[in-house]
Amino acid sequence: MSVVSSVTPRKGRNVELALLVGAVAIVLLAYVDMGLATTGTVPPSLVGLGVGYLAVSIAFHLVLRWRASYADPLMLPIVTLLNGLGLVMIHRLDIAEGDSITEGTALRQLMWSALAVAIAVGVLVAVRDHRILRRYTYLAGAIGLLLLLLPLFPVIGTSVNGSRIWIRLGGFSFQPGEVAKLSLAVFFAGYLVQTRDALSVAGRKVLGLTLPRARDLGPILLAWVASLAVLVFERDLGSSLLFFGLFVAMLYVATERVSWIAIGLSLLLAGAYVAHLVFGHVQRRVLLWLDTFSPEALETSDQLARGLMGMASGGMFGTGLGRGRPDLTYFAESDFIVPSFGEEIGLIGLFAILVLYALLVERGLRTALGTRDGFGKLLAAGLSFSVALQCFVVVGGVTRVIPLTGLTMPFLSSGGSSLLANWALVAVLLRISDHARRPLPEVGPSAVAEARTEVVRLP
Template sequence: MSNHPPRQGRNVELALVITAVAIVLLAYVNVGLATSGSIPPGTLALAGGYLALAVGFHLVLRWRASYADPLMLPIVTLLNGLGLVMIHRIDLANGKSIADGVALRQLVWTGVAMVIAAIVLVVLRDHRVLRRYTYLAGAIGFALLLLPLLPVIGTSIYGSRIWIQVGPLSFQPGEIAKIALAIFFAGYLVQTRDALSVAGRKVLGLTLPRARDLGPILVAWLASLAVLIFERDLGSSLLFFGLFVAMLYVATERVSWIAIGLTLFCVGAYVAYLVFGHVQTRVLLWLDTFSPEALAASDQLAKGLMGMAAGGMFGTGLGRGRPDLTYFAESDFIIPSFGEEIGLIGLFALLMLYALLVQRGLRTSLGTRDGFGKLLAAGLSFSVALQCFVVVGGVTRVIPLTGLTMPFLSSGGSSLLANWTLVAILLRISDHARRPPPEVSGPSPVAEARTEVVRMR
């Protein structure tokens, strides 16, 4: 049996990070050549700054988490960088310079998010410490969800009350709430999974849980409905309830919880459709996008679909399309913006990056030796997967629009802060999962027992 420790992969990570920044640089230059016919001024300075941020984060991993997964950082570096390029490209289409555009603000938020994520890695030496704060994390998560309802700082934007405004700064606390709630769900389900796994009656081939064990999922369902009712935020409501059901399934390994969760979701969705006008509008836009009634309500989805159709298989080329014709092309509809300019093949490449990121997170969950870490890594990975599905499904008419943003690609400081912190926690868990166990000095307990038996004989 080999005693060699697993490879750390830090050199591979560094090479991939440099490659990711090079791809971002190439895309940025391509936009400049397509829009103005010349390389944008300050290109090397911007590329050097972004490379310094990524390499600095890599050095923190070498220092504090040397066995962390070597693919996560290059993936998010590439996704974040491509998002910056597309936001800059939309700024140019809207007649904004680098100084007054959204891309510069997004770059600043990227730096802040990476620094905070690095601090999380330095401070959080062991992810199992988070289990001590299970109920505190739950209280913080629910408090963040309720924060936009406060009369002074809570702000309603386009019908959804999910923002807080403090002076010139606005923030979406629900992005941070998903991390706090994932910690709470992981800690709670580790303690109660034995009770929740007890079998009840068998109906239609499914072993249902006992009626008295339905309390947690009903509370999560009611909380998600409260978010939908009071904040009019369909996306966050779906994300939080789906996160709990997924982690409940991972904890108990019972398919019946998935069936119960889907049933409750369908009931809640139907009731919301009957009661709320904005839900009815989104269903109309989903089912009959190009009807006169739908276009009179909003032509955003129709323009996004036509933009992706114009891109075709290979796209119009970076800087050669018109993604600015779609509203919120840099945030909610950044996927159609990419689809128009890099085509279906390029869009599939982006989705494969997300799939690989989720796969590495789930692999971390499988390799972790403690139950809390398994659930937390699985929950954080699933939250990224579900958010990507909801966003891409909404802009391609697979499901109704929900208003969520694409992780790392869309503009928004709160989204970047939350998702970089999420990746930092996953990296910390993966370091623990891949790190070899400490060697036990002296003879093993099994050898000592055998020696004692020989002596007794």
């Protein structure tokens, strides 16, 4: 009798280590270049920061060798490079505003980065099998809903720039919606695994599309109403679009029905039109989008105009790190960090950063394809799509492809909430990829004979 076995893939941990060292080297090179351009000297903190950043990255790598040895070898180097480049740009903006490294935004971002890596390590150690998360499908949904509602609470909820998406506890502020997307992704994956047969089989054909039954429209209508509620009560266009888009994408992956995409886009356009008619802040966003340089738009806000002019001054190759004026744009370290990079490293450099995001999403989708359970497939696909959609919404907003939404670029932008959520997201993807790439246990003749004996013994 032949032995049934699986082909053992290469773990790729040595490749990951080499790429990690290269990623940290690129970050340090950018840091030196920025220091020479702004102060004329090599930053005195280069060695300390370099050793610390490399040590944190290698510590994560060692945890992967220990707990997830078959995890994808490209994800960690990619997010390490993106996080590091974000730190360099935030420090560069601190220098432009006259802040030192001991008191600026970059130091807080560095501390948040270390905490985010520690939490990601905790997720990897605690969640030994991603399928355990399916047990908490409805609990995850309840937690996600609670996190979305927290900013509306009268004591802890607070408004920033017109959007009520923050909570404040003591001296710390946090954006719970960033963490909510993880909980909601777990809920959507668990729910759709249970109901995808009914959502994908039943229905009638209209104009070549198999439309679902009216009673099966409940989930997407509920998601649509919830996204509108976020838009209405929290004035958060970005999160509203992200949550609804995440659900529709996972619904399509679960059912493979194009009709769900058509229905989702129709509801999205209808909701956007109604919001434009009813809400003044949406009308202002549309005005800035369609007529950015008009007197009415500039009187409302010249943030987008400044960002566009900054990217235009950078051109194809950029002014060079530390040689531009991205600090002239409001919130250049958070909402508009993409124009900051576009000005100083140019279109080519910005395109290279976008390629890194595309690679991260591609590795996540590859993980979804290779996973052997339906829950893992949906969860990996949903988390990957959430990163892709967030990048599209941010880059599309600052380049006038779509209206501005207020979302931040994952790993690059300043903000502890985003870093914590996105590093945890990557940890979950790494856990799923370890399961997907891990070879199946070999089944030899003795095991088959033993199994047959057990079957015979059964009454």
